[in-house]
Amino acid sequence: MKKNDITKNEHQEQIDLSFGLAVIPLLVMIVAMAVTIIRFEGSPHIPLLVGTAIAAFIAWRKGYKWKRIEQGAYKGIRLALPAILIIILVGIIIGAWLGGGIVATMVYYGLMIISPQFFLVSIAIICAVVTLAIGSSWSTMGTIGVAGMGIGVSMGIPAPVVAGAIISGAYFGDKLSPLSDTTNLAAGIAGANLFEHIKYMLITTIPALLIALIVYGVMGRSYAENEMKTGQIGTIMELLQENFVISPWLLLVPLTLVVLVARRVPALPAIGIGILLGWICHVFVQGGSLGSAVNTLQDGFSISTGNDMVDELFNRGGIDDMMFTVSLVIVAMTFGGVMEHTGMLNAIVSQILKLATTSRRLVPTTVVSSIFTNIAAAEQYMSVVLPGRMYASAYEEKSLHPKNLSRALEDGGTVTSVFVPWNTCAVFIFSTLSVHPFEYGPYAILNYMVPIISIVIASMGIGITKMSKQQLNERKERIRKSNEQIAT
Known part of the structure; x- marks a missing residue:
């Protein structure tokens, strides 16, 4: 034409x-x-x-x-191109972090530290704080959220409940972060000052968060007994240790991503650095071959532990996994x-x-x-x-x-x-x-x-x-x- x-x-x-x-x-x-x-x-x-x-x-x-x-x-498709690019990169970073043992490490220490009774409140607050710092609910859900799903499901909490808490926390931070694209867009379209806009949103957002945390706290009490389930959590932690190198040093990778975006590094290069660090961990920490580490970015991570729950949580990621989306x-x-x-x-x-x-x-x-x-x-x-x-x-x-x-x-x-x-x-x-x-x-x-x-x-x-x-x-x-x- x-x-x-x-x-x-x-x-x-x-x-x-x-x-x-x-x-x-x-x-x-x-x-x-x-x-x-x-x-x-x-x-x-x-x-x-x-x-x-x-x-x-x-x-x-x-x-x-x-x-x-x-x-x-x-024009409609062009409007979605930035989102499509982020979706693809998030698929890659999930594969890289799974292969690099980063998600496994986050799940392992999460199971060790957080009680099922307080998990829903904890994950909602963590996602809120991280998104407030980086301004992207998608980045938070694609990294912290994936690990949170692993921790919560391993504790016997239903996946929809865990996902709801993650989403609530992530969108609280997204609404109130001055780095959020939708927050800046709404203020710009309406002709409002950005920080006046954020301050004014507290009227509706803070009460909503408090209600959510109260409900999650009440719901968490019903999952307290999951802590005593015979060896379920212990079995998962043992499987993680058998199949991954678990080290607190690997937690520096997600911390680096949070710091980069908090310092106003754009989302795409920040996620790119996260992918590179995950790939390096896959090869040099987990001992994967160069070929398998590269293929993981495309095809996703694959593992067979004999435990259906662990296999379901960790067999995912990569570009292919995002093509439906x-x-x-x-x-x-x-x-x-x-x-x-x-x-x-x-x-x-x-x-x-x-x-x-x-x-x-x-x-x-x-x-x-x-x-x-x-x-x-x-x-x-x-x-x-x-x-x-x-x-x-x-x-x-x-x-x-x-x-x-x-x-x-x-x-x-x-x-x-x-x-x-x-x-x-x-x-x-x-x-x-x-x-x-x-x-x-x-x-x-x-x-x-x-x-x-x-x-x-x-x-x-x-x-x-x-x-x-x-x-x-x-x-x-x-x-x-x-x-x-x-x-x-």
């Missing part, structure tokens, strides 16, 4: 679609998804492609040129891209906006819209960007401070992405922690308490900040100058 043709198609006049037409592809996709997953126990790929085909057909029949629809799909992300973003660039998402969210007649209704409407966008567009970035763009003027008309909008976007968008099986975040978690969203969903307590708290307090008029006339005029002037700069 010629460059001029692309430009022409990208600038085709927007055609307004009715809410009734716009919602058809979403409803078809959701019904197909329910039948495929629940009835046939299949994957979400085909239902998403069916939804994409329906959306493309409707857009074409209403006057959109096929090239414009196609470009929308490509990568393909699902591409398909999901194709659907989201067509829905976004043909104006269908805009038509649906605009209809929702009509419910926001007062300030107290506007915040809950924004939260619900972000949740809906997570379902329709399959990407948490879209759940921040689309409602953020659409509702900015509504907040300004009601003289609401932009930090109200930025917090609502995160309360509804960032944390709820983990519950949608075809959303890129849930897909990543499923591939990394090996637990389906339907299973860990009830235990990711922080992730559903945040939007609930946000809606309740906003409906009561709590935590809503208005701008003075001076602040409103200053904001309008900044926007005017910014638009002039863009135009020139």
Whole structure:
């Protein structure tokens, strides 16, 4: 295709679609998804492609040129490329750390130090602190989370419960870290100061974390007796010692990764260094051959201990293990891209906006819209960007401070992405922690308490900040100058 043709198609006049037409592809996709997953126990790929085909057909029949629809799909995929690259690198680092004995060492010392009674609270806090430092919930779940799953399952705690605690902790840190991409995105889209935005999110996020920790503490008491199970934990520790070189020095590898990202080294090179260190440990500490260490990065780590639990925990990782995830992300973003660039998402969210007649209704409407966008567009970035763009003027008309909008976007968008099986975040978690969203969903307590708290307090008029006339005029002037700069 010629460059001029692309430009022409990208600038085709927007055609307004009715809410009734716009919602058809979403409803078809959701019904197909329910039948495929629940009835046939299949994957979400085909239902998403069916939804994409329906959306493309409707857009074409209403006057959109096929090239414009196609470009929308490509734009959706391009939006996911950074996530795809991280997914691949996380698969590699899991393989490298498994082969290098790093995960085994973390599991071994975790079993030695942490009691089953306090494990859920401990792993949630650890993931929260690590993510707060590095700003990436995905990196935390792909490293600390994998080891946490090994420790928790070895203690006899159900995998969905462990995954829920890991996710809650990781997303707490992700929301409040100034290094987080979604935190910066929400503040930027809404026009709020980053640190004002973070401080304002404490209103909903801290209570949600406290509720989660209390529930995990109560649940942990029911697992206290697992500590006395006849030799189960001891057997696992012995198997780890027999099959890996266990050394506290190996803990320097994850510590190095945390320090690198905390010092604002970008995620990709930091993960790359983590992969290199894991590969070196595989060859020079665990005694693996160069060939097996390289193959582990592609095919994943493989071990046969005779213990089904240990084998299931450690036979994973590598690029191949992430290809299901990568393909699902591409398909999901194709659907989201067509829905976004043909104006269908805009038509649906605009209809929702009509419910926001007062300030107290506007915040809950924004939260619900972000949740809906997570379902329709399959990407948490879209759940921040689309409602953020659409509702900015509504907040300004009601003289609401932009930090109200930025917090609502995160309360509804960032944390709820983990519950949608075809959303890129849930897909990543499923591939990394090996637990389906339907299973860990009830235990990711922080992730559903945040939007609930946000809606309740906003409906009561709590935590809503208005701008003075001076602040409103200053904001309008900044926007005017910014638009002039863009135009020139």
